[in-house]
Amino acid sequence: MTLQALVPLLTYPDAPNAEFGALVAKAAQYLGAEIHALVLEPDFRAPANAVARAVIDVPGMLKGIKDACHIRGQEMSHAMVHAASGANVAIRTGRIEAIPERFGEAAAGQARYHDLTMFGWNGGNEAVRGAVEAVIFGSGRPVLLLPERHESPDYTTVFVAWDGSRVAARAVADAEHFLTKAARVVVATVTDEKQIAEQQPAERLVDHLKRRGIKAEARAVSSNGRPIGQTLQDEALADKAGLLVLGGYGHSRLRDFVLGGATKGVLDDLRVPVLLSH
DSSP: OOEEEEEEEEOSSOOOOGGGHHHHHHHHHHHTEEEEEEEEEEOOOOOOOHHHHHHHOHHHHHHHHHHHHHHHHHHHHHHHHHHHHHTTOOEEEEEEEEOGGGHHHHHHHHHTTSSEEEEEEOTTOHHHHHHHHHHHHHSSSOEEEEETTOOOOOTTEEEEEOOSOHHHHHHHHHTHHHHHHOSEEEEEEETTSSOOOSSSHHHHHHHHHHHTTOOEEEEEEOOTTOOHHHHHHHHHHHTTOSEEEEEOOEEEETTEEEEOHHHHHHHHTOOSOEEEEO
C-alpha cells in the first residue's frame, strides 16, 4: 500500500521557500509515499461599493494579486515536481481556490483523504502557521513539519516525546511508518515539567514497541529550567534524531487555536523535523 502525502502550497500572502521541496521529496522517498502537491490560491470577493470600484479599481487590484499568486503557485508546483522526480518519487499536482482566511480549513478538508500532510516550516509565515494548526486539530491526520533551514534529516533515529496521554498515544500510532523503519527509537519522558501519574510510562511504551519488533529505549529527561519545547528539541538533536514525534496539545475556539506549551514551544522555534498528531 502506497502512502498518500498531501503537500499544501500556500500562495498568499507569503509563499514558503520553494527549496523545501527537496526535504519533502526525501521524506516521501524514505516512506515510499506518493506526493500530492496542492496549490492554494486566493479567492477574493470584490466589494459591491460602486464608488470604491470606480475610484481605486479594487477589482483590478485583486486580479493583479490573483494573477501573481497563480504564477507563484505554478513555480512552486514545478519546483516540487522537479524535486520529486530527482528523488524518483511519484507526484501529482492540483489547485484549488479559497478565501485566504479559510486556507487552513481547505487544507484540513483535503488532508482527511491523505495519510500524512507535509509542510515546509518557517515560524514567521503566519499563513502557513494558521494552516498547520487547522490541519493538526481539524483533519484527524498527522502533520510532518520540515524546518526550511534543516538539511538532510536522518530518519533512522526517532525521538518520541511520551507522557502517557491520549494525544501522545495518537502520535505514536500515526508515526508507525517511521518507527518500524527506524534503526533506533528513543522514548523520552520529561520528569520535571509536569506531574505524570503513571509510573515508568516510557518503559511501558518501550516494552510495547519491542514486542512489535521496534528497537526502542527509554529515557528520563530533566528540563533543568528550560521551556518544554526547547528541552525536547535539545534532547532530540543531542541524540542525532532526524524526527521528533509529539502529540499536538491544544484545542480550537471557533477558528482560533489555543496551543499547549510543548506544541507552541516547538512551533515557535522548530529546529528538527517534527511529526505532530492530535
